[in-house]
Amino acid sequence: MALKSLSASRGVNSRGVNSRGVSGRDRAERRVAIRMTAPSLVLMALVAAVPIGYALWLSLNQYSVRTAGLSRFVGLENYITALSGPHWWAAFGQTFLFAGLSVSLELVLGTAMALLLNLAFKGRALLRTVVLLPYAVVTVVSAITWETMFAPNLGLVTNVLSTLGLPGGDVVWLGEHGYAMAVIVLADVWKTTPFAALIILAGLQVISAETYEAAELDGASKWQAFVHITLPLLRPAIVLAAIFRTMDALRVFDLPFVLTRGANGTESMSMLAYTQLRENRLVGEGSALSILTFLTVMAVSVVYIRFAGGNIREVAKEEQ
Amino acid sequence: MDLIRPSSPLQEDTAPSKAVARTTALHGSSRRRPRTVVAVAAAAMAAGLLLSGCGGGAATPGAENAAAADPASAAGASGSINICGGKDASGIYKGTAEAFTKANGKVTAQYTEIGATTDEARTQAVQRLEGKSTECDIFLTDVIWTSEFASQGWLLDQTKLVEANRDRLIPSTVETAKYEDKYWASPFFTNAGLVYYQKDKVAKPETWQQLYAEAAAAPGNGFVYQGKQYEGLTVNFLEMLYSAGGEVLDSKGEVKIDSPETREVLDFMSQGLKDGSAERAVLTYNEDPARLAYESGNYGYQRNWPHVFRLLNATPLAGSFGVAPLPAWEGGKASGVLGGWNLAISAHSTNQAGAVAFIDFATNPDWQKHVAMDFSQAPVNEAAYSDAAVLAKMPFATELLASVKGAKPRPISPVYPQISQAIYKNVYAVLSGAASTEDAVKTMAEEITTAKASF
Numbered sequence: 001m002a003l004k005s006l007s008a009s010r011g012v013n014s015r016g017v018n019s020r021g022v023s024g025r026d027r028a029e030r031r032v033a034i035r036m037t038a039p040s041l042v043l044m045a046l047v048a049a050v051p052i053g054y055a056l057w058l059s060l061n062q063y064s065v066r067t068a069g070l071s072r073f074v075g076l077e078n079y080i081t082a083l084s085g086p087h088w089w090a091a092f093g094q095t096f097l098f099a100g101l102s103v104s105l106e107l108v109l110g111t112a113m114a115l116l117l118n119l120a121f122k123g124r125a126l127l128r129t130v131v132l133l134p135y136a137v138v139t140v141v142s143a144i145t146w147e148t149m150f151a152p153n154l155g156l157v158t159n160v161l162s163t164l165g166l167p168g169g170d171v172v173w174l175g176e177h178g179y180a181m182a183v184i185v186l187a188d189v190w191k192t193t194p195f196a197a198l199i200i201l202a203g204l205q206v207i208s209a210e211t212y213e214a215a216e217l218d219g220a221s222k223w224q225a226f227v228h229i230t231l232p233l234l235r236p237a238i239v240l241a242a243i244f245r246t247m248d249a250l251r252v253f254d255l256p257f258v259l260t261r262g263a264n265g266t267e268s269m270s271m272l273a274y275t276q277l278r279e280n281r282l283v284g285e286g287s288a289l290s291i292l293t294f295l296t297v298m299a300v301s302v303v304y305i306r307f308a309g310g311n312i313r314e315v316a317k318e319e320q
Numbered sequence: 321m322d323l324i325r326p327s328s329p330l331q332e333d334t335a336p337s338k339a340v341a342r343t344t345a346l347h348g349s350s351r352r353r354p355r356t357v358v359a360v361a362a363a364a365m366a367a368g369l370l371l372s373g374c375g376g377g378a379a380t381p382g383a384e385n386a387a388a389a390d391p392a393s394a395a396g397a398s399g400s401i402n403i404c405g406g407k408d409a410s411g412i413y414k415g416t417a418e419a420f421t422k423a424n425g426k427v428t429a430q431y432t433e434i435g436a437t438t439d440e441a442r443t444q445a446v447q448r449l450e451g452k453s454t455e456c457d458i459f460l461t462d463v464i465w466t467s468e469f470a471s472q473g474w475l476l477d478q479t480k481l482v483e484a485n486r487d488r489l490i491p492s493t494v495e496t497a498k499y500e501d502k503y504w505a506s507p508f509f510t511n512a513g514l515v516y517y518q519k520d521k522v523a524k525p526e527t528w529q530q531l532y533a534e535a536a537a538a539p540g541n542g543f544v545y546q547g548k549q550y551e552g553l554t555v556n557f558l559e560m561l562y563s564a565g566g567e568v569l570d571s572k573g574e575v576k577i578d579s580p581e582t583r584e585v586l587d588f589m590s591q592g593l594k595d596g597s598a599e600r601a602v603l604t605y606n607e608d609p610a611r612l613a614y615e616s617g618n619y620g621y622q623r624n625w626p627h628v629f630r631l632l633n634a635t636p637l638a639g640s641f642g643v644a645p646l647p648a649w650e651g652g653k654a655s656g657v658l659g660g661w662n663l664a665i666s667a668h669s670t671n672q673a674g675a676v677a678f679i680d681f682a683t684n685p686d687w688q689k690h691v692a693m694d695f696s697q698a699p700v701n702e703a704a705y706s707d708a709a710v711l712a713k714m715p716f717a718t719e720l721l722a723s724v725k726g727a728k729p730r731p732i733s734p735v736y737p738q739i740s741q742a743i744y745k746n747v748y749a750v751l752s753g754a755a756s757t758e759d760a761v762k763t764m765a766e767e768i769t770t771a772k773a774s775f
Contacts, residue, residue: 173604175600175601265754280774
């Protein structure tokens, strides 16, 4: 759905002529396109812009619990409070650490998985369905499962490790900083690698077999073909997967919430905002934290698109 | 989720047309470029999170001018009342409502579940109260919610009702309903921590020092408690702090956490993790994992709530364990922390007389026996604990009563959630080795002071 709106809003017509070199007919088509997309744009504005604007407004006000909703305009005070305290920066650092680790693992594993699924073999359709299963599990449910598996003494993982005499059997996984982060990353990788794989697989399938045949004629090895053909052609798909996954990872909430409640340095930006808003009813500061989270996610995605914008257009076109 | 909740007065009052225009301008100018599309997508995804910012409500009367419940009104009550609260796991809420309806004849009571967990029930209650909903006449309130709800003017002042019923209620349980010298709820059932111990391995705990020493003495004697970073850790810590003579806020509301007692207890607890009195695993335990670990038979002591008694009796440990009230600090007096649930009347209730009649019924000594016998909850009436029928069902009633009577409420403040976080986060930091006792005490005191200032 995101891909469709990507090309629709840019006015890429059926022949793929970019809207900059427009003919009269193209212009007419564009008007139709605008008229047809207008209702959804209005809806999007209502759904996205209004709440964000509202949150922005809330973040500029001070709401005390005592006055119960009576607000006082304080400008950027909530932002200063948030940015000058240690909590935001700790959460910021931890969230980026989490996103960096999980997204890079997901891309590597996702690429490997996509290559595997792209091979022609019996039962491929079944395997494609099966690998998607983790992605279908509700995150909170999978988080609880992971928590149980890594529970000290009784958990499956700790039990197996200690029975086999392997290191890690006596580790309190969710009670130590490095280990807790590792479990959270693992849980995320397990769940969303299939999603990355799916996007990369789509990219893989549009690479024509002829390219490889030509390379083979030129005497390229399998590895050379992979490095010089597959990877460059796959780059747009990988970047797209990276964008989706990074944005998701930076907004991570449920995994640390269920697994550690933010203990052991695993509190994410979203969790911090939630705690201030919901549990502490600090509406102003919580909203400021939400806006900061939002700006961080947006900044990262803008950087991504600057960096690889052209490639995304290609992917969008190919996916049509 | 938040989109469909009843609109709060705040949204109507202060809908920010300027801010909306600003945001539209932000996105509108560059609609044709691809990066904007992704930005908008990002915005949409972030919107869900941001939406949770809708809190607050219109100006409320505040605790000082709240209306009061009239104890005499119960006699002439009629109509129906609705009681709202969390999941009714033991059946006590529905059971009490049905028994009341049958006994009263004129007022019908029904119970409505408004949330599956304590947190959810609180969120749902807050939304109804902020929105001045008349759906619920009575809210079941966790003992730690009283100050917050009362300070917002959401509850009916129950001082007269509590005074009229005072002789039937255990004093410590009544204190959980107090805020600014008035009472805002009536205790329904209470809860206090207990220590379960393996009689064949360890002695009945008299002091925390003895418990820890015995727990460390042999492998298999260890102590399990709730050390995860959450409300339960606050309770576990406060139980020790109170018995060591420390406090969080004094009677005037001044922050007293930065004290030698706090340091002593924190050092004691973290030492216990080092010398093996308690395994590091307790850092991941809340109530259930602690119980499950204890059921393996590999431990000597467990700190948990009364409901564990019934569950432990269904395991091979049945018969081999004893139940004790929380121990004292060496040379001091035992003092736990009270849990439990109160009955608060909504300020927007349309049948306050019916609500008063229900509270009269629910707190009367006869029904309080059923609270223990039929639903395994701790009564708020002292006589119930020595009743033969109750003792048959709850053989540890004497120990439980000792724990309840000795227990103190958690810090009384409308910003209790923040105070509790300041406690459990910093205690956890010390226990897990991420912070020194000294740093944690200083941070804790600062954060509690900041929290109080936010009110």
